[in-house]
Amino acid sequence: MAKRNKPYKKHIYWLNANQVSALKKNLETRHIKLKYAKGIVCTPMDRINKIAVVTPDVWSETCRRQGSWYRTSDKNGLYLVISSFELADFETDRAAVITQSDFILPEPAPLNEKQLLFESPQLQERMPPEWGQVEDTEKRIYLRWAKRLGSAERDYDQxxxxxxxxxxxxxxxxxxxxxxxxxxxxxIDRSAHLCSCCVELFQVLGSQFKKKLVAPCPGAVIFARLKPDRYLLVESA
Structure with missing residues (x-):
């Protein structure tokens, strides 16, 4: 008989270096290995990863430009722990619980509404300068990923x-x-047209809301094997 998967659930914690060391020792006594994400922030979101930590330097590796949201946030310097089970000793440090949602996007935001969001003063105040510094190689990668997920978009600026x-x-x-x-x-749009969903999933942006509905970006689909367009419910702890 095939083994049934448990419902998808990830617990999100932000810890300091000493707390991570304590966590690692605690897990070792229970014969649980704490994995370390390499190069990409979102890989611990894969269902197969029981518990993993994202060290601060990973935000400056493969997705360095996207990591600028982290580096300009109150999370900068902290370690992200993504676990499939609760960590009782770190309950006060839990930032969110992530589960799968049945939410379906009514329709993508129209271009004029995207433009208004793009020009919003609140965004301009919060947006890191590095976010807009996109190299040509990265532009080609995102257009290729969009096509891979079924998009006909050929204009990187859009x-x-x-x-x-x-x-x-x-x-x-x-x-x-x-x-x-x-x-x-x-x-506001399908997975093919998104980027760096990690900042919403891990409470770098939007932590003021009790709940958020976040669609995976192409990177999360490819590297964490999340289902495209399958929204995740992020509930603040």
Whole structure:
């Protein structure tokens, strides 16, 4: 009989170096290995990874430009721990719990709405200068990834505008669900047209909201094997 997968769940923690050392020792007593992400921030989101840590330097490796959101945030210098199980000794350091959602994007944000998000003062105040410094090689990679996920977009400038507007929607939301507990902002386009979903998943952006609905970007689809366009529910701890 085939083994059934447990429901997808990841617990997100931000720890300092001493806490990570203590965690590693604790896990060793339980014969659990703490893995270390190499080169790419999002690989611990893969279902097969039980628990992993992202050291601060990883944010400056493969996705260095995208990592500028982390380096200009209050998380800078902290270690990201992504676990499939709760860490009782670090309950106060848990930032979020991530599960799969059945949310379906009603429709992608129209171009004029993306432009307004792109120009929003709140975004301009928060956006790192390095975010806009895109080399030609990276432009080609993102266009290739978009095509791989079924997009016909051939203009990187339009793609970058969507990337940026999507981040803006988690700073000062224009696209969200209204609930009794407040608004739930969501990713404004399909996975093919997104970038660096890690900053929303790991509470670098949008931590002020109790809940967020985040679609995986192409990198998370490719390197963490997340399903394209399958939204993840991020609930603040």
């Amino acid at each position: 793609l970058h505008k969507t990337h940026t507007a999507n981040h803006a929607n988690f700073i000062e939301p224009e696209f969200f669900i209204e609930t009794m507990d407040g608004i739930i902002p969501y990713s």
